[in-house]
Amino acid sequence: MPVRLVTDSTAMLEPALAAVLGIAVVPLQVVIGPKVFDEGTEDARPEVVAQALRDFTPVSTSRPAPVVFAETYRRLAEEGATEVVSVHLSAEMSGTFESVQVAARDAGIRVVCVDTRQVGPAVGYAVRAAAAALEAGASADEAAQAARDVAAGARSLFYVDTLEYLRRGGRIGAAAALLGSALAVKPLLGFEDGRVVPLERVRTSTRALNRLEELAVAAAGEQQVDVTVAHLANPDRAAALTERLSTRLADGLAGRAVDCGELGAVLGAHVGPGMIAVCVAPRPTIS
Template identity: 35%
Template sequence: MTVHVVTDSTADIPLEQAEASGITIVPLTVFFGDDAYSDNVELDNAGFYQKLQESKTLPRTSQPSPAAFQAAYTHLIEAGATGILSVHLSSGLSGTYQSACTARDTLDEQLKTVPIEVVDSQSISAGMSHAILQAAEKTREGVGLAEIKAYVVSEQTRSHILAVLDTLEYVKRGGRIGGARALLGNMLSVKPIVSLKDGAVVPVEQPRTRSKAYARIAQLVKEMEPLEYLAIAESNDEVGSQLASVLQTVYHKEIPRYKLGAVLGTHTGPGTVAIAAITMPKS
């Protein structure tokens, strides 16, 4: 059985790594005014954050169309796929998951003989990339579609995201404020720690400085142990290195670091750094 994995660009998996792992990435689109860029294809991490800081207006983001997913699914099926697992960012943050479902449901009848499982990760960035990379590894081992899907769904229930923002301004402007609205009164005087719940940004705590925020993140990571996996998603090298050095005082394994892409960066702003922690399965 030949199962293939599809995801979107908000997983923040580098294109070279995705290609080496046999993962198909369908990109979202970022608009600066009338200029459109394919996320992580035509606009990389450094280029995006430079534009974001220079732009007078907040960029817009757009989910892939069902046609884009259909093209990806059709290509894989015609290349011999006997099953497809399509894993995407939280449906509470984007219509990408729904686009993928629509694409699957409206494929030509002769292509529907190949099963396509579409999974709402309820996460984003490094919070879903580990499960996707592991799924791709399982396809190379010949594991079946149902078992791989079950693994991904199980891991996502154990996945936690914590992010430190320079400001809530971008979350506010992007309309993803959710339960974090209560923080707005202190927006300029804190380095808020936020998380995701039901696809919306929710407050965790409100440290006054970045160093205090990083120390608190390390403490929260320690409280989550035992961990199966820990990764950093960074808007730039400086904040990623700072957080990594603090985390290494409590976590002594390797900490992979990924670049936060344009879609998430649009809604969190420059200076954002996040961790994705996956706890060990309960015995």
């Protein structure tokens, strides 16, 4: 394969799917107390992070060093790649993209770097769009643009029980305006231009999740979409939301399932237990 794809572990790609699509996944790190683990390993499972947060154990995250990406690009070149498209989470949320850019300078092959301005499943859908474009015969630049298009059209929405974890990690952005009344509301948040932004304030968790559903349906509109529901330590409510969205978005899904799963450990460390997110992404257009 002359053009290969690279992404990071926050894209939430299943290992089997990444292998089938030929996508190399570079892990971010989770720091629990004094120990550092690669995301995706047994010691950095989402449930481990959730429990550590409940126990007030210090939890933080760390980007991969540029050398990790450089080694990945060199390995792909040795396997026959002549170009790489590297698709990653928002540079506003992590230094990962900076590491990608540094590594690309000395990769030995051309690397097209894509900052999706998104997180989580939206990044996954973007890199899958790039894979579909390459399968259809697209160039590296065309595949990168396919990733950008899907990421730009995606809507990432989420509910959190508290803003405290986002505050601790310094990733709260414009949503900091909600902190003064955080005890009285259940905030609904979204992503705009790579940053967390406040959407609405709702008085109860039940109303918040109902509103999250309505926002997801509105985001889908009449278009063909892919949808993921993600959660951290909130499986029952996530499953219920998945079932409702599967019914309400049936036409746009055209037989595709609404994916439902636990949020990755790195993102989970910043939103805390109880979080539920919905990602609605447009289906890529392959010419």
